[in-house]
Amino acid sequence: DSGVTQTPKHLITATGQRVTLRCSPRSGDLSVYWYQQSLDQGLQFLIQYYNGEERAKGNILERFSAQQFPDLHSELNLSSLELGDSALYFCASSKFGGGAYEQYFGPGTRLTVT
Amino acid sequence: DAKTTQPNSMESNEEEPVHLPCNHSTISGTDYIHWYRQLPSQGPEYVIHGLTSNVNNRMASLAIAEDRKSSTLILHRATLRDAAVYYCILRDVGSSNTGKLIFGQGTTLQVKP
Secondary structure (H helix, E strand, C coil): CCCCEEECCEEEECCCCCEEEEEECCCCCCEEEEEEEECCCEEEEEEEEECCEEEEECCCCCCEEEEECCCCCEEEEECCCCHHHCEEEEEEEECCCCCCCCCEECCCEEEEEC | CCCCECCCEEEEECCCCEEEEEECCCCCCCEEEEEEEECCCCCCEEEEEECCCCEECCCCEEEECCCCCEEEEEECCCCHHHCEEEEEEEEECCCCCCCCCCCCCCEEEEEEC
16 A cells, blocks of 8 residues: 555546546645656656645646645546546656655546546 | 666566666766656556666565666566566656656566475
């Protein structure tokens, strides 16, 4: 158990809908990362937050947004969903935001868009 | 971020040591070498990281070449539970670094009983 929790575990929804994925980081970790894993793209970095502020953006679509709240939990919002958004979404946390710190990953949320 | 090259797949027998290689010929002086693994149906898991010296922890050892252009992750006694995709990732700890992980294809390790 990494200490990172993600809810829900599975999500099935229809095209055009909007969903929210939630992540609680390990106790004491200030930085949260979101990654997407699909069969054809592998693991891709989406976005990072550090202590409530956006730190870095990767291959995140404009239809997707995220935020980190004062209690440090984070939410990833996916809207106008398309079939191609079906993937595993992982959240990870680290103590600080830099590259010297290991990241701990949650179990993921499996999103299926039908 | 500097690029790494790993074999697509490797096989090992249970209870034998496994050496997983990684080439990173364009590594910079501020790049840490990180290893993560992903077991089937799970999220990635941190394994080990180092800068210049060899490193050991309860999971594995990391051997870094003197010129830092390659490294090897060593699992001392492979178990069936070690079957996973292993990722070698360089992370710049310079001031501009954000800490994001850039995953390549990794090495799929198969462990035979």
